[in-house]
Amino acid sequence: MLVLRVLNVVAPAYFLCISLVTFVLQLFLFIPSMFKDPSTTPLFSPALLHGALFLFLSANALGNYILVIQNSPEDLGKCLNSGGGAEVVADRPDRSRSPCSALPSTHFCRLCARVTQRHDHHCFFTGNCIGSRNMRNFVMFCLYTSLACLDSLVAGVAYISAVLSMSFANPLAFLALLPHSISQFFSGALLSSEMFVILMLYLWLGIGLACAGFCSHQILLILRGQTRYQVRKGMVVRARPWRKNLQDVFGKRWLIGLLIPILNVGSDYHRHKDK
Ligand SMILES: [Zn+2]
Numbered sequence: 001m002l003v004l005r006v007l008n009v010v011a012p013a014y015f016l017c018i019s020l021v022t023f024v025l026q027l028f029l030f031i032p033s034m035f036k037d038p039s040t041t042p043l044f045s046p047a048l049l050h051g052a053l054f055l056f057l058s059a060n061a062l063g064n065y066i067l068v069i070q071n072s073p074e075d076l077g078k079c080l081n082s083g084g085g086a087e088v089v090a091d092r093p094d095r096s097r098s099p100c101s102a103l104p105s106t107h108f109c110r111l112c113a114r115v116t117q118r119h120d121h122h123c124f125f126t127g128n129c130i131g132s133r134n135m136r137n138f139v140m141f142c143l144y145t146s147l148a149c150l151d152s153l154v155a156g157v158a159y160i161s162a163v164l165s166m167s168f169a170n171p172l173a174f175l176a177l178l179p180h181s182i183s184q185f186f187s188g189a190l191l192s193s194e195m196f197v198i199l200m201l202y203l204w205l206g207i208g209l210a211c212a213g214f215c216s217h218q219i220l221l222i223l224r225g226q227t228r229y230q231v232r233k234g235m236v237v238r239a240r241p242w243r244k245n246l247q248d249v250f251g252k253r254w255l256i257g258l259l260i261p262i263l264n265v266g267s268d269y270h271r272h273k274d275k
Pocket of ligand 1: 109110111112113121122123127128129130
């Protein structure tokens with residue numbers, strides 16, 4: 001439990017450090033190096049377009065990250081006025097009449113020390129539980145983090161190929177870059193700043209692929225109307241049309257929610273709250 005508590009503090013700090021380093025490298029190294037290209041026109045230059053794309057992706061990733069934390073699933077303990085856990089909810093004989101137990105898969109998270117409704121999983125990078133309230137923002141956070149990492153990877157590869165006069169036309173050149181650059185670094189032929197950018201390339205690739213995989217799996221579960229917690233516990237869910245499952249999570253303003261980080265209005269949770 002102590003390890004999990006430490007991880008719950010270290011993981012958000014790690015995420016914020018990586019975000020800060022990515023911002024500094026993009027804004028002070030990659031984008032200024034694109035402006036040095038004499039063949040580009042000042043207006044709608046690749047540097048400006050790339051800068052605008054990176055700011056759009058990172059604003060969405062950070063905005064949804066803040067919304068996930070702000071909209072963490074509320075404490076059902078207060079609502080039930082029992083101060084207990086999931087066991088209390090399950091044992092209540094009149095739970096069908098309780099508005100708080102209307103949603104399935106209620107769970108007590110020991111790290112957050114609260115009972116949450118429609119619990120999916122505890123996310124260490126946000127230090128919060130993911131449930132019906134913040135699922136849409138969590139999926140958007142994973143998607144935009146993945147895109148921002150892959151965008152930084154492409155910009156970083158362009159920067160390294162210009163600085164070191166390397167060609168990445170052969171895909172195997174990227175795999176050989178790390179062992180080659182480590183040997184060059186220790187022989188003094190590579191600057192520490194260039195070595196740092198090369199290490200970040202592999203980190204962005206790893207985080208980008210992990211977030212894309214996590215996001216795809218989460219969307220698959222949403223389409224099936226399941227939560228990660230239900231899958232883990234082997235709970236059987238009622239079969240519903242996939243459009244209905246999607247609307248429960250993404251709400252009515254799903255299109256605007258895909259483009260800008262906003263609160264999830266009109267979702268399943270808010271409908272239950274309004275009743
Ligand atoms: Zn939790």
